[in-house]
Amino acid sequence: MTDELFQSIRSAASSHAWSRAVELVRADAVAGERQEENEIVVRVATRGDLISPTVTLFLDDEDWDCDCGTSEDVCEHVAAAAIALRRASSQRQDLFSRGASHGRIGYRFSREAGGLALERVVVTGDEETLLTTTLVAVASGRVEGPRFLATRADLSIEQTLGSKRRGRVPRGILPTLLRQLAECPDVKLDAEPVVTSAAEVGFVALVEDDDGGFRVRVARDDSAAESFDNVAALCGKTLRPLQTTRLTGREIEDFTRNGKHFAADEAVRLVTDILPALAERIPIEVRTKRLPTTVREQPRLEIEVSRNGEALSVLPILVYGDPPIARIDAGRLTPLGDGPLPRRDEAAEEILIRRLQHELALLPGRLLPGRRFEVSGEAAITVAEQLERFSGKLRGSVHKQFFRAPQLEARLRGGDGRFDVVFSSDVDGTPHHASSRRVLAAWRAGESLVPLEGGGFATLPTDWLTRFGDRIADLLAAKQATGDLPRAILPELARLYQDLDQPLPPSLKGLGSLLDADGEIPQASLPEDLSASLRGYQRRGVDWLCALRDAGFGALLADDMGLGKTIQALCALRGRTLVVAPTSVLFNWRNEIERFRPGLTTSTYHGPSRRLDPDADVTLTTYALLRIDAEILCAEHWDTVILDEAQKIKNPDSQVARAAYRLQADFPMALTGTPVENRLEELWSQIHFTQRGLLGGRRDFNERYERPIGEGDAQVTARLRARIAPFVLRRLK
Ligand SMILES: [Zn+2]
Structure with a gap:
């Protein structure tokens, strides 16, 4: 204690603090704690208070400090410390001697089965007194015990101990206790001094x-x-x-x-x-x-977008790094390359997956990284819209092709033998086309959308297809491998143009009169050598035959027996003609030609020494010889071929039918009184001879006509009737 420091404290202290300090010193309240070269620490036991404030004097700096919390520059404790130290030095007393009258609180740990036990003692000089009650009780005098100076830490520890003041330390309070004991100077474990620390051992x-x-x-x-x-x-x-x-x-x-x-x-x-x-x-x-080695990387979501036919294929991928250094597949991390690996953050992954499922709003649990899924139709368009707003990275942009385009519009194209229906949708001023085959398939399957070439999906023109779809399908079915329509189909095509209010292509204009039953058929000029007068219906039959002939078609004349099919045929034949008839009527034909067309020369191809006369206008033969001599007869080119009693070729599998199909004729004509005796296939066979392609192939005909008509489908019956109408004429007696 220096003079200078004493004087500084004396002059800074209030008179009130100083007089109280004098009283404290008289009561022997000041006890030395420790003394070092530049620092003296003393405790001041104040009456009635449990805690003794600690005063620290800094000799070199002439400064002081007290932990009593006062706002005064010099409190009574600091003043008391100064007075006591000065008096002790003048009277040669030792404030720091062991015999100090005030005890300190010591803490004694011991090893016990199941953990550590703790006792508190009051240390006075060499003497240790076990503390069995609370500090508060002793300090207040309610309980007898040694005098002691307690610190704030001592009091905190007592609060931590609570009612469990002695014995084994409860597990829950030990960490707190060790933190508080770190401020206490006197801690021992089984008589060995120890210090405590709040730093955890991990x-x-x-x-x-x-x-x-x-x-x-x-x-x-x-x-x-x-x-x-x-x-x-x-x-x-x-x-x-x-x-x-x-x-x-x-x-x-x-x-x-x-x-x-x-x-x-x-x-x-x-x-x-x-x-x-x-x-x-x-x-x-x-x-x-x-x-x-590992690196810290955040997981990211990428979605690989591709197209599989008409379906949108989506593959979410969970990756680490950008560019990716690893990918999560089925919950496992797969490295991409040889670089360092990312440390996984499964919580972040989970958040991403939830976001993915939220943003793409598909079935929860279905959409998982590494699992590809495909959607088509309306769902694909919805998913594509969601992908467009997706917050992660997209690989590929093919989803942009999945949008809803305006409804398809249909237009016929072609005419001179070629034909197609163009379905298109106007996408921002550019027509996007759909294949007519695909449109019809979608319509039949009851689908609502079809893909467009160039992107987008358009709704079907359902009303239009309801009206014309079957006819379009027939025309497309009749299209040959070359893309050409059989000539027989052209009237049907022309009628479709008319029904759609589209102008007829020039090549179809000549067919006009054949298109509907009430049409005015131009009057044909009759042969000059004709020596017969025709009845009215016979004259109309001849006009009809000649119109077909001049337009390049064949004809099936199916008038009832006795209405004069032969005379009508004789008026319409032109050029070198082959007549195939049953043997029983062969000579009848010869007679009728001589009688009604005396200008024509005839030759009968019949008998063992038969040979073809190239100069004869009309060559007569039988179905038997057509079968036997097919090679010879089919090698010739005929201007007109007439099959009389054409039901003879009703079975398309018969040799005679197959021979008839092979005959080469500019104008094939079939005469019969009974076009259908049992099966509709008989009609097919005769029309296959006169108008090949009109009814398609046999299997096709069976599926599209014969079976539905057999099941009583009136619509199909009407369609068949309309289709063959221009080429078949049948009057009844
Ligand atoms: Zn103080």
Whole structure:
């Protein structure tokens, strides 16, 4: 205690503080705590107060401090300290001697089964008195006990101990207690002085080489030499709280004791998944050099968008890094390349997956990274709209093709033998086309959308298809491999143009009169050598035959027997003509030609010495010879071929029918009184001879006409009637 410091305190103290300080010194309230070269610490026991303020005097700096919390520059405690120290030095007393009258609180730990026990003692000189009650009780005088000076820390510790003031320390309070004891100078463990610290002794996860792979083992930090009841540990001379484990039960089972082995090929999972999860809770100490290196990367979502036919194919991918260094497949991390691996963040992954499912609003649980799914139709358009707003990265842009285009419009195109229906949708001023085959298939299947060439999906023109779809389908079915329409189909095509109010292409204009039954057929000029007068209906029949002939078509004249089919045929034949008739009527034909067309020369191809006369106007033969001499008769080119009693070729599989189909004629004509006796196929056969292609192939005819008509489909019956009408004429008696 220097004079200078004493004078400084004296002059800064208020008179009130100074007089109270004098009283404290008289009451022997000041006790030395410790004395060093530049610093003196004393305690001042104030009457009635439990806590003794601590005064520190700084000799070199002529400064002071008191922990009583006063706002005064010099409090009574600082003044008392100055007076007491000055008096002690003049009277040669020792304030710091062991015999000081005030005890201090000491803390005594002992090792007990199941943990640490604690006692508090009052240390006075060499004497230790066990404290069995509270500091408050002793200080107030309610309970007899040694005098002591308590610190704030002593009081806090008493609060922490609560009612459990002696004996084994409850597990829950030990960490707090060790923190508070760090401020207390007199702590012993079984008579050995120790210090305490709030710094926790932790766990560490060790990763070591192990039999070609790795071993992960959770162990206590090495510095803990001795632990007590899993709550505290002695590290050298310091008692520290043990970190409470934050491992899961499963992890404790896996990693404590001997730890867990991981094979070499599990290194990726170890560094990206298992170790990062542990590292969030305990330090990791890697004692192997063989682990792959890792980096901190955020997971990201990418969606690979592609097109599979008419379907939109979507593959969400969960990756780390940009560009990606790893991908998550079915919950496992797959490295992409040889670089460092990302540490997995499964919580962040989960958030991304939820966002994915939210933004694409599909079935929850269905949309998972690494799992491809495909959608088509309306759903594809919806998904494409959602992809457009997706917040992650898209790979590919093919989803832009999945949008709703305006309804399709149909237009016929072609005419001179070629034909197609053009379906198009106006997409921002550009026509996008749809294949007519696809449109009809979608219409039949009851679908509502068809894909467009160039992108987009358009709704079907359903009303239009209801009116014309079947006829369009017939025309498309009749189209030959070359894309050309058979000539027989052209009237049908022309009628469709008319029904659609589209102008007829020039090549179809000549067909006008054949298109409907009430049409005016131009009057034909009759042969000059004709020596017969025709009845009215016969004259109309001749006009009809000649109109077909001049337009390049064949004809099936199916008038009832006795209405004069022969005379009508004789008026319409032109050029070199072959007549095939049953043997029984062969000579009747010869007679009628001589009688009604005396200008024509005839030759009968019949008998063992038969030969073709190239100069005869009309060659007569039989169905038997057509079958036998097909090679000869089919090698010739005929201007007109007439099959009389044409039901003879009703079976398309018969040799005679097949021979008839092969005859080459500019004007094929079939005469019959009974075009259909049993099966509709008989009609097909005769029309296949006169107007090949009009009814398509046999199988096609069976499916589209014969079967539905057999089942009583009136619409199909009407369609067949309309189709053959221009080429078949039948009057009844
Ligand atoms: Zn004070």
